[in-house]
Amino acid sequence: MTVWICPTCGGNMIFGTTDVTLQRYRSVLVVQRVPALVCRECGETSLDAKTESAVCDLAMNEIETGAMLEFCTFTAQSETESGYTPGLYGSVSRTFV
Ligand SMILES: [Zn+2]
Numbered sequence: 001m002t003v004w005i006c007p008t009c010g011g012n013m014i015f016g017t018t019d020v021t022l023q024r025y026r027s028v029l030v031v032q033r034v035p036a037l038v039c040r041e042c043g044e045t046s047l048d049a050k051t052e053s054a055v056c057d058l059a060m061n062e063i064e065t066g067a068m069l070e071f072c073t074f075t076a077q078s079e080t081e082s083g084y085t086p087g088l089y090g091s092v093s094r095t096f097v
Contacts, residue, residue: 019033055074
């Protein structure tokens with residue numbers, strides 16, 4: 001089993017979820033339940049590159065709708081036997097506030 005070490009404090013990181021807040025111009029988007037490594041010691045989070053780019057894609061799409069403040073839930077789809085399928089990785093359920 002792989003052990004991830006926190007770059008900030010050197011503690012162990014475990015799989016969990018985190019909320020990612022993105023801001024662009026006057027829009028703020030909060031993407032909840034993003035899978036990430038979370039440090040058990042200091043709370044530092046780390047997204048892998050694939051997840052991060054999926055989150056950014058979602059954010060850009062949502063922000064272009066013109067919402068000022070929006071909460072999304074990041075839902076990672078299970079990977080198929082053939083592996084990662086670009087464009088099918090995430091989906092969003094919206095809650096307007
Ligand atoms: Zn840490």
